[in-house]
Structure formats: C-alpha cells, structure tokens
Amino acid sequence: MHLDEYPRSSLLELQSDLLEQYEQFKAKELKLNMARGKPSSEQLELSLPCLSILDEQSDLFASDGTDCRNYGVLAGIPEARSFMGAMMQEPAENVFVCGASSLNAMYDTFARCYCFGQLGSTPWCKLDEIKWICPVPGYDRHFAILESFGVQMINVPMTEDGPDMDIVEQLVASDAAIKGIWCVPKYSNPTGTSYSDDTVRRLASMECAAEDFRIFWDNAYAVHHLYDEADQQDQVLDIALACKEAGNINRYIKFASLSKITFPGASISAFACSAENMAEAQKRCGAQTIGFDKLNQLRQVRFLKDMDGLADHMSKHAAIMRPKFELVIKKLENDLEGFGCSWTKPKGGYFVSFTGPNNTAKRVVSLAADAGVTLTGAGAPFPYKNDPDDAVIRIAPSLPPLEELEQALEVFCCCVKIAAVERLLDKAE
C-alpha cells in the first residue's frame, strides 16, 4: 500500500514507531559520513606501491630525456600526455597535463575564457552578462565555479539520455550570453546517467548564438565501472569526434584526472582540446607556470603503465565499490517501497541520486545529521544550492566500510520515512 492511502491514524502510529526507531539510532552515537565522493581507505591502499615507484636509484628522466627533477616542460612529459590522451581518446599533442586537481584545471580554463576570451572572442569579463547551462541534478563544485564568477546558471533537467536536448538546443540558439554547458558524460554526478550517442551528437552540432560557446566535458568517471563485463559498462561517444564531424572542432574541452584512480588530490589531471584551443591554452598557461609536477607525472604513469594496467587497477576499485552500490539499491528497495521515492541504479561512478517526496530533502539531511550520519547537503546538486522541489539527495556510498554503510543507510531510510510521513500529516492539517 502506498503511504498516500494510509488513514491518518495509521500515519500517526507509523510516525510513532519511526521516531522510536530514530531515537535508538541516536542513542548509538554514530559518526558516519556519506557526504562526499571520497574513495575508501581500502581503495587508497590499492595505490600505495605508487609511493615508492620513484626512489634515489630511479631513472628520473622522461622518455624525451627531460630531467623531471628540474624546471621545464609546460604541457607535461610525453609519457604522461600519451597516457592521459589514451584515457581521454585524444592524441598526446591535444593533451595538457596539469596539477593534482581537475577541478583546478576547469576553474583555470573558465578563468582564461573570463579574462581573455577564446580564440579572439571578447573576454567574458567585458560582457554585461554570462549565462551557462547546468544539467540538474549536477555537481556542486561545477556550480560553485560559475557562482564565484557571477555567471547566471540555467537549470536543464537530466533525462535518461543526458541533459534534455530539446531545451538545451532552444536556449543556446537564441541567447548569445549563454557561453557553455557543464557535462559529466559518463556515470554522471550524481545520477549515474551516461549520455546517449544522440545527445553527444546534438551537443556537438547544435546551433549556438555564442561563437565562443564551450562544452566543459568533465569525464570524471570515464573508467569507473562497477562491473568488469563489457556489456555492463557504459560507453559514451567521443565528443571530439562528434564535434569534428559537425564542423565544430573548437567547441569542446575535455577534463580528466587520476584522483579516483590513485590518490585524490595528489595525482595528476589533464585537459584536452582541439589544436587551436591547445595553442591558445599553452600561450596563456605559459604565463601562469613553468610547468606542473613532472616527478608526480612520472610516478603516476610508471605505476599504472598503460590502458591495460589502468583497467586492471580499476577492476580492483570496482570489486570494492560494487557491493556498496548493490547494498544501497537493495536497502532502498527493501525499505522505501510505497514511500513515493525513486533512485538511480548506476553501473559506475560514485553516486546514487535519490529523489524523495517534494519538500523532504532538507528535513532528511537534517534528521540524519542529528543521528550522526552526514549526507551531502540538500540542494547541493543544484545551482545556488537551490533544489526547487527540495527532493533530491546525493548518496555517496564510497567512503564508509560496508558495515558502516549499512548502518548509515538504515538511518537514512528511517529519516526519509519520518519526513515523508510528516509531510503527509502536514498536508492533511
């Protein structure tokens, strides 16, 4: 029976039971965290050998003879550009290897557009307004970059195929102030959606009023499958290929990092783009730095070796992540039947996107916090932290060990039910 159909007396009885259960959770004084997409200790241990790959006896020269201990090499050593290029489906010369944070690479790329424009266009800082398309729910840190630059963000809903392209096409065709779109094309944060080929082609070929429109293609989960079987792994059409075919080769900028592969915030990141965009980026970046950490480039690439080495390594991550995702889905299915909730069932990435009844998300996050379970803030997956329905919660199951995750999910489900019942009782009044 669906909760809506409960008589008021049953709702009150259920509420009383749930609150009792909730108090029991509180009494346990839990301290569990499902807030961020952080790898677990078990995952981090997979990469420990990476730390001693370089030592006093190591050959510290790159394949082109560059001494990685000294200054030089703006866009990365050849083997790092090749490795990241293979991962990003780009030739090495289209790849710029950056520091430990792809977020930083995205921020810097946006900042270059803002300060200098793109390929001769007016610097965005000189325009009266800048707008940006934000598929929602999406990644909070993407939105934070735009917010810090005062960009007006436009919500476009995610479908099962990616952003709703009917809406996107209409928007970008008619408004030259819209300068770009955020995309997490594979196992999207937080829905786990992978873009269909049709979506990729439409993004690449759509008419844009802004000549310097840019797709920020954050392929953060490109190799982060939950299953080893090829037919259980999502594939996304290469945006570079689609842009080239559409005659818009300068439209995309790809981003990736090894953060959720080796060490978050201590590995390497990269961006990739057309030859023209790369030439401009190198010119600009040449004023910003002499070059990024080449010893760490060497360390990361020697550890992962090549795409086979990468796949083997990611398979070990998957073996740790898989049971956590399966547990999330099982718990939600078991506990929340009839409560008007829905959730995604990703085959990769770091998140499950949960949608409760309207006007409950904030309440759930707050209840869970009081019971010692930290969730991602309600609203976080939306621009300005504003979920118009107050319904979406991002579940990040990676960090806690399996046993803790199970406890956290029990608390979570209890809080969802309490909030759902409260809303119904409120409505009835």
Add this chain to the structure above:
Amino acid sequence: MHLDEYPRSSLLELQSDLLEQYEQFKAKELKLNMARGKPSSEQLELSLPCLSILDEQSDLFASDGTDCRNYGVLAGIPEARSFMGAMMQEPAENVFVCGASSLNAMYDTFARCYCFGQLGSTPWCKLDEIKWICPVPGYDRHFAILESFGVQMINVPMTEDGPDMDIVEQLVASDAAIKGIWCVPKYSNPTGTSYSDDTVRRLASMECAAEDFRIFWDNAYAVHHLYDEADQQDQVLDIALACKEAGNINRYIKFASLSKITFPGASISAFACSAENMAEAQKRCGAQTIGFDKLNQLRQVRFLKDMDGLADHMSKHAAIMRPKFELVIKKLENDLEGFGCSWTKPKGGYFVSFTGPNNTAKRVVSLAADAGVTLTGAGAPFPYKNDPDDAVIRIAPSLPPLEELEQALEVFCCCVKIAAVERLLDKAE
C-alpha cells in the same frame, strides 16, 4: 687603459685578435647553457632522499589526523603551513600552501584581483586601465604575467637599496590606476640586491592613490645565501611587520617555494598575507580546488624537517653555488677591465646582473649563441623585453658544472669585447 682611449688602429688590431679567438671557440662546437636559473644536477642530488621519504609503510596522516592520500584541506596540512610560515616569517594561519609553482600562485593571486578585486574593491578587469610598478632589471616571468593581462608596466630603476623609492612614492601617490609593485626583496633577480630597511618601510607606509594597491613580495631567495657566516648573509626587514606598523596590514602578499631548495617545479609553494586577505583568498580558492597535493606537502616537510634542517640543506647548496659565483666575478674582473662594463656581486640568489656598454647586449647574446653558449635573452629583465639601453645581460651560473661555466664565461667575455669594440668602431665612422 680604457677602450675609449684606443686609437682606431689599435681597435682594429684588437678586433682582429678577438675574432680569431671567437672562431676558435666556435670550432669547439660548445653547447653550454647559462639561460635560466636552474639548479645543477649536483644540487638536485642533494634532495634525492626526499623521493623515498614516503613509502608503503609510512604514516600518511598529517599532524591533525588528515589522511593525506584523500581529498580535503584547502590551505595545506598544518605541518606544511607551519614550515612555510617559519620560512616566510608568518604564523601558520596566514599561510596558504599551493602546488609546485610559486609563479602559479602569483599568477592566480593576480588573476583573483583581476576577476574579483580585493576586499570589496572594483575587479581590476572592470577598470579602463591597470598599471604596475616594475623595478628594473627584474624577473621576466613577473613581467609576462602582467603582459598577458594587458597591464601597463612602469619601469623604476633598482638602486643598491632596492627600487628607487623617490620615484615609486611619487608614482603611486598620484595615479590610482597603479595597483601594485613586483618585489624580489632579497638577492633580487637579477641584480642580487637586498632591500634596505628604509626601502621596506617606505614601501609599507607610502601613500597609495589606489586603495587596493598590493605589494607582490616574491621572496624567492629568502634562504639562498652563498656564505654560511651570518655577517655574509643579507637580512631583509619583514614586510608584514612594516605594513602592520604603518597601518597597512593588507598591502602585502608574500610568495615563496621550495623549488630551488628541493626539486624545481615538483616541490611546494605558498603565499602568505593578512588575516583579511587570507579569508578572502580561501573563499575564492575554495571554488578553484579541493586542495593541493598533501602527499607532497608531507614528503617535503618530513625531508627538510624544520628551519635547522633547512639551513643545513641550504648550506650544501651554497657550497656548490659559491665557487660558481666567485668564478663569474673573477673572470669578469680579469677579462673586462677597461671595457666599460659593470656587474653586481651578490651574496646569494641565482644571478649576476651584467651591464655592458649601451647597444651591445643583443649583439653579445647573439654572438654567444652562435658560439654555442645560450644566455638569457637580452632585454628579458625588462618589461616587454625592452631594455632601453640594450646593455643588461643576466648571468645565470647555476646550471653548468664549474668547468663548463669557465668555458662559457670565456666565450661570454670574448663576445662582450667584440661587441664593445664594434660599437666604438661604428661610432668613429
């Protein structure tokens, strides 16, 4: 006898001798590089143990319990902030530890001023013009940052006490478009000058028409002495202290890195500033990154340990650098007497600034290049690469081994003499 007093016939004879000597150098097919301030292999080897400081068995937690393998900690782990703070004469809370490049930290700091202003001031990108004071000769990469943002650079000559403060004070008092000044206060690049206490106090206390005037204090050579004896080491008054005393605590931003201490471009850098500036920087940087490489912070600090460890380490660098600087001075003194040249005699840093007769610097660099000796480009130490006198050449003696340096200096002195004689003969015509 001074060259000016030579009769024309003697000049021609000298020229012929010099050209013969020059051809002999060319025949050697040398390939020597004195272009950049890069540490030598011998110096890099001092830090090799740093590579194996962290391994699979290491404690990878920071002093506050942060797991350095995972995401988090925007401004740096406590021990890294403390270490850099001790080096920069700042409490840890005023220090933000960045990635491997202090140049990047400076560029980013400038870019934040440009995009967002400082403490509520108008973003510099919204202004019609921005100007900046550039003490000359100075550091080419400082000027390249400003040039990329279209900032109008104003040359101010360096004196033996730092920038000519009479000129600086007059400029900044009268022009609100002047937003800042580059300073390399100790063993300045390229003159080796250290600022006098009076210069520091005048910088800190001068009246500035721009309320958001900033001193970019690039203390790149803070611990890079050539001599171990305290009385042979320059000391510079702390700009933070001077700004505080003058009631202008928000005026300075300090920069430093371990690049010329451990591994250039693969260590850590930092900026330091007042509490108000730091709060704003953290807010802005929080949109740019989750945090910089904490494993490398741990690695660097565990290797150098503390200020005593740092001093010991720098003493080893000095032992390698000292004979090179002494050789430079000795060669110049021996070879160039009477040729109308002058040069600085630094007690630290990475450079000697050489001033030849007017209108000879480009010719010398070109002659040297043809004989296989790469020098820093003539004009490089000036904004827009424009040395109005075409007289200054930056000598960077660190990279080549001592024997190669001697050869390179012989070529250099020969080229200087050829160019000097040519100019006199040209004049006489």
